Amino acid sequence: MLLTMPHFNGSQVLVVGDVMLDRYWTGGTSRISPEAPVPVVKVDQIEDRAGGAGNVALNIAALGAGASLIGIVGNDEAGEALRTRLQAANVHTDFQVVDNKPTITKLRVMSRHQQLLRMDFEQAFAAEDSSEFVHKAEQLIPHVGALILSDYAKGSLANIQPLIAIANKHKVPVLVDPKGTHFEAYAGATLLTPNLHEFEAVVGECATEQALVEKGVALLKKLRLQALLVTRGEQGMTLLREGQPELHLPARAREVYDVTGAGDTVISVLAASLAAGEPLPNAVALANLAAGIVVGKLGTATVSAPELRRAVKADQGSERGVLNEEQLLLALEEARAAGEKIVFTNGCFDIIHAGHVGYLEDTRALGDRLIVAINSDESVSKLKGPGRPINPVDRRMAVLAGLEAVDWVTSFNDDTPERLLKLIKPDVLVKGGDYTTDQVVGHEIVRAYGGDVRVLSFFENVSTTAIVKKIQSQEKE
Structure with missing residues (x-):
């Protein structure tokens, strides 16, 4: 297929899901602590990044598309830091603030491009914490070209079916990045993007390409989906649609390989491309190119429009890898x-x-x-x-x-x-x-x-x- 760069600047995408703050403390290590057999990190750089659904929204904004984000944050410094960074990147944020739980925060201690320690600050959200989501979504969905439901199993999407119903009513494609094994919650969505591990946890082991296709098509019918995109790491990704041949795109290797946030990039480029009017196979091919770029970066990262444009130009539709x-x-x-x-x-x-x-x-x-x-x-x-x-x-x-x-x-x-x-x-x-x-x-x-x-x-x-x-x-x- 011959790819061209979509006109992202005319598209709008709404993201609803689990937002979190990724914090990085980075510094050099030259000695072992006398208190315990652990390295001493002299922190000289502190960086905050939007993670989870926030990173999805950032990816959309980086492409030049309009991005809106609905999520839950605590009434705390981390929530304000998250909002500030997202708004600085032209992401419209509409957060529901809760007083009794913290903003989900993941603190990583880094040295020499290696992660030494991760500390998580979080409490799972309950259905009442996202009680305003449906009302907020009703105001925005009629004005967007795609809806992303970004599920990290933190509780923000406990009431997901009304969101799918609203989008279907307005004929807005619904793309879901699923979590866990209860895929029935996503019934009626347009497209699911599980990785191979998540997919096999639901349908069973797929020892051959034929088994993957057959089980995927069966899942499509069961959940009333239009398409299923299985991301397969070094084996690329496979798009399944009922009544149409499967489309496989090989992975693109990079010198540095870090899969953090790669799934966010895939679904972001998919949604932005669909919102810009691209056919689904083209949108998948663009997402595959973007994934190849982002795994060459350390930590949660985004793909910019110039980066994707260069990749499209270099690729010219050639499926390699x-x-x-x-x-x-x-x-x-x-x-x-x-x-x-x-x-x-x-x-x-x-x-x-x-x-x-x-x-x-x-x-x-x-x-x-x-x-x-x-x-x-x-x-x-x-x-x-x-x-x-x-x-x-x-x-x-x-x-x-x-x-x-x-x-x-x-x-x-x-x-x-x-x-x-x-x-x-x-x-x-x-x-x-x-x-x-x-x-x-x-x-x-x-x-x-x-x-x-x-x-x-x-x-x-x-x-x-x-x-x-x-x-x-x-x-x-």
Whole structure:
């Protein structure tokens, strides 16, 4: 699909749910406390951020869309700090203030980009604490293009069905970020966005792609939903709609991986895109791009419109990333339907060096899509011996997926890629090194159906083994 940047500045989104304040105390650590075996953090930076439904609203505002927020806060300093930061970001806040409970606050102590401690200040809210929500929502829903119900199981959405009914009455899409296993509470919503763990906790384990689709469609019917978006971490996300084929989008790897707030970003971009008039598949693709950006940031974070615009421009609708075998086969069906030429190469790719990069660029030039299949950790150990791989398979795949030349990355446990070649049937099989084409593993498989086999030279005359030996020799000196 070809993506374009939506006109967010003309859209309005209402967020209702659990708001909280995320506090960060950050500083250096250079010694252990004499009082207990814990590090001493010399705090030199204190930062407050909006969390929960507040972070959802911030994400919407960061895109340039209009954001309104209904939630519960205590009559305290934390509640005022939360309101101040949200309003400074152009979020319209309409809070119900309670006197007998604190604003939900999560205090994190940070050092060297690591979280050392988290302290939570909270009491669960009761139904009476959100008694004004329905009245507040009735005033705002007729004027928005989407409603988000952001549920963190803190009690703010104890009375959720009237909110869904009001939105349905005004034909406003209702998007729910669910919590817990009682999905019946969200019946009649437009779209649910559970992560895979939450989804399987409700429908049971999904051992295959087919099982996930079948159980997801059954849940759609049971809850009278229009769509279900299952976010799957490193496996991307899957959109399910009754009577339509599933849509899978692979995850986008980033150098720093922190999933804090990624779900907030996904539902925010989804809602803002729908409010701006985007079709649901396009909105999901945009949300997937945004999730790939936000996991590259530390802590709860937002994605700005310029960041998303750059990602859209770079992507141009190309669905790339780390895939399992089932997902890869589905992606190949679409690629072949579009007449694209598939190129395949494989290897350990333990430490990516300049030779690999140049080789992969030349390999990619032989077709329209490049698949890189890498040996599993067990397979590398068999081939290279004890101590290898240096980097585990998930890290090796993440680095390869970040290279511009690579479209899809997958892994295999076998000693050779022959089984994969029989499944994938690439148009071109490529191997790097000093081989003849008849020495390339799997050459007879590819040639049997009319495919091409090529051998390319590595650049720079370097190898991972040589790099490892050099490092080891320097450590001994």
